[in-house]
């Protein structure tokens with residue numbers, strides 16, 4: 001279902017008391033949305049050890065909903081240090097980020113592994129937020145569209161239409177992540193439109209029109225409104241600015 005959507009990726013930040021203080025502020029702020037103003041779907045993605053403590057502060061409305069930043073594709077077993085989809089669900093997780101460039105780069109997660117993780121997430125009933133995005137070198141070589149087309153073809157488009165309808169796509173140009181260098185709204189729109197067109201080719205136009213596509217990369221309270229006003233930008237996957245309640249709430253209110 002296509003919807004206005006903002007996810008906060010806390011990455012490897014915050015202790016439990018800090019995470020609970022941030023969550024309490026967010027829940028209070030979102031609870032005071034003026035009548036008549038539609039609230040976007042909000043997802044917060046804390047590190048594993050904080051998930052349960054954060055979930056205990058979330059309401060029944062699933063908004064904010066809880067997301068994880070990763071999981072292991074096997075259901076259980078001798079995988080020291082890993083976490084399964086079932087374990088995530090048992091502490092209230094509904095969404096999982098997959099394909100983030102930091103996992104691709106630092107943990108060597110390639111398209112083949114990500115395709116397996118995507119299948120495992122859907123099988124377990126977790127909703128994936130699947131990230132794609134090019135490096136600066138790829139952009140400068142004028143290969144952005146080819147590169148993102150390949151990431152989608154190799155990682156996502158093996159899914160049947162029904163499974164694909166559970167997936168949120170996030171476009172995150174690597175050169176914009178944590179750098180303070182945001183894609184311009186025109187650059188973001190151009191790639192989002194391309195992604196939607198790729199979905200239409202892989203499935204059909206109705207599926208493409210129904211896909212939620214987020215922008216991520218130095219999105220903040222100052223630039224979110226401009227980015228979210230683009231016709232194919234349905235919201236954001238927010239890193240640094242999701243760690244401060246006031247900034248994150250301002251982004252949520254930027255539609």
Ligand SMILES: O=C[C@H](O)COP(=O)(O)O
Pocket residue numbers: 009100172176177178179180216217218219237238239240241
């Ligand atoms: O997952 C979030 C992105 O990597 C964006 O991070 P950032 O907002 O700190 O640039």
